[in-house]
Amino acid sequence: MSQAAIVTYKHIARVRQLLGEFAVEMIKRGDVHDASKFNPIEMGPLEEMQKVVDTEGQAPFGSEEYKRRTDMLGPMIEHHRANNSHHPEFYADGVAGMDLFDVVEMFFDWKAASERGEESAMNLNFACDKYKVDGALRGILFNTASRLGYTTK
Structure with missing residues (x-):
């Protein structure tokens, strides 16, 4: 796998993680x-x-x-x-x-x-x-x- 592909996968994974954290916060807010x-x-x-x-x-x-x-x-x-x-x-x-x-x-x-x-x-x-x-x-x-x-x- 090329270095560019590795960097791209890491970026995608990080954005996925951050969006998940945002979604969790919104779910918490919805609960209260x-x-x-x-x-x-x-x-x-x-x-x-x-x-x-x-x-x-x-x-x-x-x-x-x-x-x-x-x-x-x-x-x-x-x-x-x-x-x-x-x-x-x-x-x-x-x-x-x-x-x-x-x-x-x-x-x-x-x-x-x-x-x-x-x-x-x-x-x-x-x-x-x-x-x-x-x-x-x-x-x-x-x-x-x-x-x-x-x-x-």
């Missing part, structure tokens, strides 16, 4: 995603909000009603965002303070939030505008949604 919601500080208001949802239905992600309901959660939502690094509010400088793990979890959190209502599209424009995500990162998020077959607006 939003676990703070089971803290009484968060669960009480969430139970009250569920009564609103049961009575009035879901509010589409990013809608005025969604914003109103989020505001109704007050201290609960502040506690939640302060204890979960996939929320831009966790960092003083918002999305700019995040790492790639945070951004990936945030993206899928947005996707899951968009599926709660009756909307079929992920409101990525709303989320990016809200958190001042622009330029390359905004493009990457839209490209990822497209690659995964998600409808966006």
